[in-house]
Amino acid sequence: MVEQTKSAAVNTSDRMSAEERRDDLINIALDLLRESGMEAITIGAVAELAGVTRTLVYKHFANRQDVINAVYQREAAKLHVTIRDRVVEATGFEGRLRAFVDAIIGAVDTHGWLFSPAESQTHEAGFRTEQAGRDRRTVREFAKLAGAEFGLSLREATSAMGILLSGLTSLRLQAHVLTSEADRAALAALYVDLVMAALKGLASGEGHYKGDTETSPGGASGDAAPDQPSPPPGAR
Amino acid sequence: MVEQTKSAAVNTSDRMSAEERRDDLINIALDLLRESGMEAITIGAVAELAGVTRTLVYKHFANRQDVINAVYQREAAKLHVTIRDRVVEATGFEGRLRAFVDAIIGAVDTHGWLFSPAESQTHEAGFRTEQAGRDRRTVREFAKLAGAEFGLSLREATSAMGILLSGLTSLRLQAHVLTSEADRAALAALYVDLVMAALKGLASGEGHYKGDTETSPGGASGDAAPDQPSPPPGAR
Numbered sequence: 001m002v003e004q005t006k007s008a009a010v011n012t013s014d015r016m017s018a019e020e021r022r023d024d025l026i027n028i029a030l031d032l033l034r035e036s037g038m039e040a041i042t043i044g045a046v047a048e049l050a051g052v053t054r055t056l057v058y059k060h061f062a063n064r065q066d067v068i069n070a071v072y073q074r075e076a077a078k079l080h081v082t083i084r085d086r087v088v089e090a091t092g093f094e095g096r097l098r099a100f101v102d103a104i105i106g107a108v109d110t111h112g113w114l115f116s117p118a119e120s121q122t123h124e125a126g127f128r129t130e131q132a133g134r135d136r137r138t139v140r141e142f143a144k145l146a147g148a149e150f151g152l153s154l155r156e157a158t159s160a161m162g163i164l165l166s167g168l169t170s171l172r173l174q175a176h177v178l179t180s181e182a183d184r185a186a187l188a189a190l191y192v193d194l195v196m197a198a199l200k201g202l203a204s205g206e207g208h209y210k211g212d213t214e215t216s217p218g219g220a221s222g223d224a225a226p227d228q229p230s231p232p233p234g235a236r
Numbered sequence: 237m238v239e240q241t242k243s244a245a246v247n248t249s250d251r252m253s254a255e256e257r258r259d260d261l262i263n264i265a266l267d268l269l270r271e272s273g274m275e276a277i278t279i280g281a282v283a284e285l286a287g288v289t290r291t292l293v294y295k296h297f298a299n300r301q302d303v304i305n306a307v308y309q310r311e312a313a314k315l316h317v318t319i320r321d322r323v324v325e326a327t328g329f330e331g332r333l334r335a336f337v338d339a340i341i342g343a344v345d346t347h348g349w350l351f352s353p354a355e356s357q358t359h360e361a362g363f364r365t366e367q368a369g370r371d372r373r374t375v376r377e378f379a380k381l382a383g384a385e386f387g388l389s390l391r392e393a394t395s396a397m398g399i400l401l402s403g404l405t406s407l408r409l410q411a412h413v414l415t416s417e418a419d420r421a422a423l424a425a426l427y428v429d430l431v432m433a434a435l436k437g438l439a440s441g442e443g444h445y446k447g448d449t450e451t452s453p454g455g456a457s458g459d460a461a462p463d464q465p466s467p468p469p470g471a472r
Binding site: 156159160162163164165166167168169170171173174186187189190191192193194195196197198199200201202204206207208209210 | 392395396398399400401402403404405406407409410422423425426427428429430431432433434435436437438440442443444445446
């Protein structure tokens, strides 16, 4: 059974505001999801654990899919803030990238369900749009730092960071199957090294890419281009 | 209306083998999809364009979703073969990577629908498993080449290539919004340069990653790790 640590207010239903009640129901659904997976979230199970009627649950959510969406939406936003806080505490491009990657790997165990490809299918369009927006902002922020650090145009840096941050999808999947801290640390170091070397190489101009001339953007300008893929690179 | 170029055999239904008939119905569904999107694929529309009864269509497909799945499955497999052929014609790690990237960018216009995140949601599990398998093989093949070229262990090379090939998801999205050939060529060069510089940097051992010792795999060994994400990196 699911412990009701987060829904201790079971018998105080009438004292909860609508917002508190909704949040409490989401907490219960989250417990169910963590304990037994998404399938365990039903209106009936949530109502029973909250000690309220199904009718009351239906006052807050249209149906079970709406409850599931609310859990994913709230938790993804929370995780995004947590990761962001850790990133802004760090300094410099490499420092922030490292903090970002460490935070993502740290979230693999606690928030893996949030990024499971199987479940991501069920996410509603609104949720996916929000995620894509967060990813775009992440790319943009790292692109600014990388541009300044490596002397790249913002377009080049945005294109390159879009590509390199997409690699986090694979990094998360790889981290997921690693159990030792040492292995995960090695994976984080490998990823950061790849990104640093890639950007240094790009800045050196030694490859085939001939810089950001009028007719050769790296592809990514402003809002249009590096729309990150729906299944998150782990960036939330 | 959809032209019936691929289903000219409309009035020869009795002379088609079951396999030919199924393939013909898939061709019609593909025309509908290209012309008007996935929603246009219905049993009725396919039957009408094929000049056969709905009952006959139902002999080959359980329902419209089954038709849609068959289109995606067949076309993804075909595209994979096309891309593969272009890759094996090239030589060396960089040459093959370049051929691979060019082929993917070339498919953005013709097969963009195959990789659209919105539609990828509807793919059945079997289809996604097939795609993931193709991605894994792609990672493995490039990892072998990269390992030999840069003196990396297969584990390191597999982990690195898993991360770097994931970047193709972003590359495809960036290529999609570029219209000029020059811009697309610049994007391809940028991507190949990033990968080459990243692997060279990793091989130099100058970063924080301290090589593939007993306790520090890059994370990816054998089949377990770099399970590519469901939404394809464009690698099919």
